[in-house]
Amino acid sequence: MNKTTKGLFLFLSILLFVFLGQLGYLFATQSVTQEAKEKKQLFVSLTSLPDLAIATEADYIRHRSMSDYFSLFKEGPFLREYFVSSYLYAPSTQYFTARSYEK
């Protein structure tokens, strides 16, 4: 092993250190603590509303699972495109299975 190889190993270990160090740091500081989890659950049980406040531009995509198809056109006779968020997934597969359960 000479200088170049030593340099390489030094470089690699620095990289690895940064990588693992960052993982460790984030794990220690940014993970959800039990306390935060309880707070979140407390709030959600208070509102019993499901979705996260990430896409908030239109109400029918805010709590998308609570919206009906008509809401899509309430801003006008056109379908306003909110790009990925206005994509509509079939409301629920369980919804249909619940119905078929009757038979």
Place this chain on the structure above:
Amino acid sequence: MIELKNLSKSYAISKEQTSEALRGIDLKIEEGELVILKGPSGSGKSTILSLIAALSKPTSGDVLVDGKNISKLSDDFAALYRGKNIGFVFQKYNLLANLSVAQNITLPLIPLNPPLHELEAELESVMQMFHIEHKKDVMVSKLSGGEQQRVAIARACINDPKIILADEPTANLDKTLSLHFIEILKELKALNKTIIVATHDPLFFGLDFVDREIEIADGALV
């Protein structure tokens, strides 16, 4: 020590056409012999060297080195054979231009993975032998033609081969440097190496320390 038996080699030019580079060569070269293969370019000299070095396989016939048939060796064993027995000085030296002198010379030792001090000792000794130790860390691309050739020879000798093959070694050199190469040949001969030089340079003809001059024309011995 080297024996060529009814050696033929043809290259495919297209699907139908083949060109015959060698036709039925029989030749025996003893250990420690210095042989000059002479003949015009395209006569098949280089092909003989390449077959002896197991760089390519003959179409028919055998190459025996120390009684072993090397023309039938698999790729890996051919590499092993070359690494142990052959030092090849190529026509264009075939140095890796962006590596330093030391790096180029030690290339044949890398497969053996010797301890660093051994590697350095061998490097020092060949560099001294061929007078290039002052250029140790210079990029090969920055060397003159003569220096490049010395690097090529040093590289050919670092694994202490029994056989040294040189293909048109003076093709790119002026007269002074060519004469210098002949001096080096003499030194190598003194080390009891088997040496085969393929050349059409008249400087090599009629030298007193050369054991044999073999003329080749059109793929056959003359």
Place this chain on the structure above:
Amino acid sequence: MRNRINFYLLEYALHSLWRQKSKTLFIGLVLTLLIFLLSALFFIASSIKHELAQSVDALPEITVQKLQGGKHTNIPSSAVDTILSIHGVEDAIARVWGYYYFQKAGVPFVLVGVDPFEEQYKKSLQKIVDNYEISSQEQMLVGRGVYEIFKEHHYEESFNFIKSDGSLYTLPIAGVFTETIELESNDMIILSKQSAREIFAMDADMATDIVVKVANPEEIAMVASKIQLAFPDARIITKEALQISYANIIDYKSGVFLSLFIVSLFTFFMIIYDKLSGLSTQERREIGILKALGWKVELILKEKFYEAALLSFVSYLVGVSVALFYVYILHAPLLRNIFEGYSVLRSSFHLPFVLDFQTLALLFFLSIPLYVAASIIPSWRVATQEADEVMR
């Protein structure tokens, strides 16, 4: 044979990378960038999923919405009694909630009317609200995003809602939800049911929808079908369906971009492969020379492997490290837009970090072996030819 690691070979590989500085740098940069984009997406998606998964336990098992002519409409609160009489139902609560569009800012808020403005809930509310000071029913708790928007429009202490008859309804701000629950509460306003009905102009005996708690998870489907029987016009949403739709939307969003990146990733590898299959004469010559000097095919491939593995491993480490920094420390500027759409009310995107070895491994296997293969195969093809032929 010696079994020691051949450091000379490693060194040779390093020099080889160094010799082709611009090529190495270019490939390294492109690979790093691709890995960075891929991993940033993966991290965001897995964090959001994780966040959703954490709160999903607290959700009611079934939500019952009344549909009229296919449109969502208010449900009479009396439906609660019918639902409560179904066997297996633990609890049913009539909910009052809706959206309030704040025209000046162009932002829809979510207004949720809750009962817990009473004494016994104060303690738990205090945990999630900063500067909690509720003194009456006529107050509200707001999310941080809402509070920011209020402040921008000079509503520091209270806010004037415009009712349906055009008159104003003023509610003082009693507190702001704590940062921890920002992802959930950012655009939310919690107020009493009474105030919510006032703003939405809803009758006192009506509700937006009804949430149902079912103690035994095995009975959910059964209860759902019974509610459906009792209210044929209702839309029943189960918790499980929500979970599925979450997973779908997040996967879809990340998937759209993932597929683009995968395409570019494979394009990249194809370019590499294509470029190397027609190895430049210089590279071919190098392989030929090494063979002529006694290198086995295996050794040449090992050297090429070192080169490719070093380059891609460094790219992986750098790409993933930068992505971690970008997502969890810088909060993913630009890329978060994919997930946020063009919301005016920006969430802080303080995503929780999830140590997800699966994602890391996926990225690893998506980048390194592919690159190594793409670069070794062409070398292998050349290396197995006759040395003499390759050198010509």
